[in-house]
Structure formats: C-alpha cells, structure tokens
Amino acid sequence: MAHIAHDPDARPDMRTTHDLRVVLPRTAEVRGDRLFIGGVDVVELAQTRGTALYVMDEAHIRGQLRSLISALRSRYERSEVAYAGKAFTSKAMVALVGEEGGCLDVSSGGELAIARAAGFSMKRVVVHGNNKTLLELVEAIDAGVGRIVVDCFEELERISALATERASTQAILLRIAPGIVADTHEYLQTGGEDSKFGFGIASGAALDAIRRALDAPGVVLKGLHCHIGSQIFALDSFAKAIEVMADLIASVRTETGFITEDLDLGGGLGIAYQAADKPSDVEQFAEVITSAVKREFGARDLPLPLVTVEPGRSIVANAGVTLYTVGAVKEIPGIRTYIAVDGGMTDNIRTALYDARYESILANKADQPRSTLVTIAGKHCESGDVILIDTPLQPAEPGDTLCVFTTGAYNQSMASNYNRQVRPGVVFVKDGIVREVLRRETYDDLMRCEV
Numbered sequence: 306m307a308h309i310a311h312d313p314d315a316r317p318d319m320r321t322t323h324d325l326r327v328v329l330p331r332t333a334e335v336r337g338d339r340l341f342i343g344g345v346d347v348v349e350l351a352q353t354r355g356t357a358l359y360v361m362d363e364a365h366i367r368g369q370l371r372s373l374i375s376a377l378r379s380r381y382e383r384s385e386v387a388y389a390g391k392a393f394t395s396k397a398m399v400a401l402v403g404e405e406g407g408c409l410d411v412s413s414g415g416e417l418a419i420a421r422a423a424g425f426s427m428k429r430v431v432v433h434g435n436n437k438t439l440l441e442l443v444e445a446i447d448a449g450v451g452r453i454v455v456d457c458f459e460e461l462e463r464i465s466a467l468a469t470e471r472a473s474t475q476a477i478l479l480r481i482a483p484g485i486v487a488d489t490h491e492y493l494q495t496g497g498e499d500s501k502f503g504f505g506i507a508s509g510a511a512l513d514a515i516r517r518a519l520d521a522p523g524v525v526l527k528g529l530h531c532h533i534g535s536q537i538f539a540l541d542s543f544a545k546a547i548e549v550m551a552d553l554i555a556s557v558r559t560e561t562g563f564i565t566e567d568l569d570l571g572g573g574l575g576i577a578y579q580a581a582d583k584p585s586d587v588e589q590f591a592e593v594i595t596s597a598v599k600r601e602f603g604a605r606d607l608p609l610p611l612v613t614v615e616p617g618r619s620i621v622a623n624a625g626v627t628l629y630t631v632g633a634v635k636e637i638p639g640i641r642t643y644i645a646v647d648g649g650m651t652d653n654i655r656t657a658l659y660d661a662r663y664e665s666i667l668a669n670k671a672d673q674p675r676s677t678l679v680t681i682a683g684k685h686c687e688s689g690d691v692i693l694i695d696t697p698l699q700p701a702e703p704g705d706t707l708c709v710f711t712t713g714a715y716n717q718s719m720a721s722n723y724n725r726q727v728r729p730g731v732v733f734v735k736d737g738i739v740r741e742v743l744r745r746e747t748y749d750d751l752m753r754c755e756v
C-alpha cells in the first residue's frame with residue numbers, strides 16, 4: 306500500500322479565501338461566511354444538487370477564451386485558438402467555444418462525436434491522436450474536418466487511401482517532435498526526441514514525412530504542428546520550439562520548395578494550482594508566441610503562417626471547482642488528520658497520478674483562516690486515494706462543504722467508475738443561474754453496457 310509522505314513545508318495558513326486569488330474562478334467571492342461563484346451560493350448548491358459536484362464559472366471560461374483570442378489577434382492577425390477538448394468536453398462546452406470564436410482540438414472519435422452533436426463547425430476542427438483508428442479517420446474525413454494532424458507514416462497512407470477512395474482531399478498537418486524538453490512533469494512532456502508523438506527532426510523522419518505527404522494523393526499538406534508539453538511555466542520553451550520549427554520550415558523550403566501555411570503550436574500554458582504559483586498570463590503568452598514567430602520567420606525570410614494554439618488547461622482549469630461533503634474526520638495522534646469526502650480518485654486522479662497539488666477551503670467557513678493541517682482522503686479502496694496531502698484547512702466537521710479549486714481541466718475528463726462510483730455532474734454557474742451541463746450518473750448508467 307502506498308505510503309503518503311508528509312510534506313515537510315506544510316503549515317496551517319492564517320490566510321483565508323481572498324488570499325487564494327490566483328487559483329479562484331474569476332467571479333468567486335465570499336459573502337458572509339460562504340463562497341459564491343457566478344453569483345451562486347456553492348454551499349446551497351452542494352446541499353440541493355448533492356456532492357461530489359463539479360462547478361464551472363462560465364464567465365471565467367468565456368473570459369479566458371476571449372482574452373487569449375484578442376491578445377493574439379491584436380499582435381498577429383492570422384491566429385486561431387483551438388480549445389483542447391481533452392481538458393473538458395461536453396456539448397455545452399463545445400457550443401461555448403464556438404460562440405466565443407474558437408476552433409476545437411479533438412483527440413478521439415468520441416470527442417469528435419460530441420463536437421458534431423453540439424453542431425460545431427467541422428471546418429474549425431483539428432483532429433489529433435498518435436494512433437487514430439481507421440474508423441476514427443473515416444469519421445473525421447466524412448465529417449469534413451478542417452485539419453487532421455498526422456502522427457505517423459501509416460496514418461498518412463491511410464488518410465491518403467481513404468480520401469482517394471472518396472475522390473476528396475483532406476487538409477493535413479504533420480506533427481513534429483521538436484526535441485524540446487519543457488519544464489513540466491515528465492508524464493506531461495511530449496516534444497522530446499524520445500516521444501511516442503510525431504516525427505522527429507534529428508532522425509530525418511520529419512523531412513521524410515513532408516516529402517511523402519507532398520507526394521501522397523488525396524491529401525493537401527498545409528503545415529506543421531508541435532506540442533512540447535503541458536503545464537509549462539517557462540515561456541521561453543515555446544520560443545525555443547518556434548525557433549526549431551522555423552529552422553525546419555526553412556530547410557524544408559530549400560529541400561522541397563514547400564511553404565508552410567499553417568503552424569500549430571499545440572497547448573501547454575501553465576496555470577496556478579497553488580496560491581504561491583506565478584504563472585504567465587495570456588498577454589505574456591501571446592507576446593512571446595507572436596514575437597517569436599515574427600522574429601524567427603522574419604530572420605529566415607519565410608512568409609508568416611497562420612498560427613494556431615491549442616490551450617486546454619489555461620481555458621478551464623481555474624474556472625472549475627469540485628464540491629464534496631465532509632463525511633468523517635479521523636485524527637491519528639502524532640501522525641495526521643484525515644478528512645474523508647464523498648469522492649476521490651474517481652473524480653480527481655491527478656494527485657495520485659502526477660502528485661498534483663491544490664488549494665481547498667470549507668465553503669461554509671470561507672471567511673475563516675485555514676488554521677488546521679489535514680489530509681483530504683477520498684472514499685475509494687486505496688491508501689493512495691487522497692486529493693490533498695498536508696493542506697491547510699478551516700477546522701472541519703462532518704457536513705461541511707469542501708471546495709477544491711482548479712479542478713476544471715483534466716478532472717471530469719479523466720474521471721472513472723472505479724469501485725462502481727457514479728461520476729459527478731457538471732454545472733455551469735453565471736449571473737446567479739445554475740445550468741446543468743452534465744448530469745450526475747445513476748446506477749442505471751453503470752449498468753448501461755451490461756448485456
């Protein structure tokens with residue numbers, strides 16, 4: 306059984322909710338002793354809708370999308386933001402992305418199906434995946450998606466054959482592994498040479514893939530894609546990737562005459578999970594990206610491409626919180642105090658998987674200092690099922706509403722039914738109105754696939 310190491314730096318924290326500003330949803334505020342998001346009392350929400358429950362601040366999501374799009378376009382007109390659906394997808398989310406003028410990055414047939422059901426413009430969809438199945442390729446081509454990002458030679462051949470059979474042409478990008486190791490958790494790094502994703506440059510695979518794509522019938526090579534990782538704080542990693550891509554694009558022009566029209570730089574902008582984190586904002590990100598593209602393409606006398614970025618986390622992570630009800634308080638003298646809640650690794654696998662850290666408060670004691678040090682445990686049958694380790698919290702009692710911040714990205718989307726737990730619902734809150742976008746599962750849902 307996993308032993309949960311103590312955090313030697315952990316201390317009770319005399320600060321309260323306001324001091325956690327950097328992780329709070331934009332509309333979060335404390336009224337009396339309670340936390341409100343989107344003008345909605347989250348304690349009441351927990352009591353009336355049940356817990357665990359994901360709550361998302363719609364104004365925050367819209368604001369992030371809007372400010373990133375305008376930060377990019379004000380500096381570089383030909384730019385697009387393709388929201389990475391893997392961070393959190395539902396029909397309502399996809400519709401919102403469309404309303405805000407975003408494109409959509411889908412990474413599976415399932416995400417594409419949701420985008421179609423939401424009526425999202427297929428021309429504005431970018432299809433990802435390092436091993437798309439034949440069926441997924443057929444679905445994408447038949448749906449008329451704007452771009453498929455090709456990850457391997459086999460896929461190039463399959464798309465070429467499928468499009469030729471249909472007497473159509475499919476626009477593609479090639480995914481390049483630029484050999485950059487970004488400063489993030491090892492599991493979240495994707496752009497290094499030793500990666501299952503894309504075509505490496507040093508090995509010559511990238512140039513070979515470009516040549517083959519230019520010759521392949523049924524496909525039109527529009528340009529190149531790279532994604533160096535996720536939760537990246539050092540913006541110079543992006544600038545470095547752009548430099549490497551510009552080098553490649555320049556040498557490809559010399560070797561083949563091919564001019565890259567589209568440059569898709571993937572996602573990865575890091576965000577604050579803890580109050581002490583100091584991430585870059587979208588303005589800084591947009592400045593680094595657009596100035597690097599202008600500089601590196603200019604230096605090589607390359608025409609400026611259409612630039613796409615694919616943020617997931619930075620759009621939705623801080624917008625979302627998870628609400629739980631405290632069930633038990635177990636004090637083990639001299640060791641630690643466990644606060645057990647009605648969810649856990651099924652709705653938040655990130656602590657167990659990446660050692661992720663969060664901030665939390667008791668939403669019904671939101672005005673009080675977090676004067677105790679506790680470990681928040683889930684309800685599942687594993688010692689490693691913890692959500693926060695040695696974290697400051699207001700003194701907890703059964704019935705309190707625990708609110709864990711920054712759970713809008715990769716929490717619902719990585720949720721599971723372990724222990725046959727039903728997955729929580731998702732509500733959007735805005736201007737005092739609660740909109741259910743995914744309902745909580747029921748036992749019938751658990752049995753839906755039984756034959």
Ligand code: LLP
Pocket residue numbers: 389391392410433493532534535536571572573574615616617618619655659714715719
């Ligand atoms: N584009 C591509 C091709 C990607 O692979 C990803 C994320 C993104 C865009 C969006 O990256 P973001 O802006 O969200 O960092 N489950 C992990 C994150 C895995 C990210 C995978 N790819 C987590 O919970 O932290």
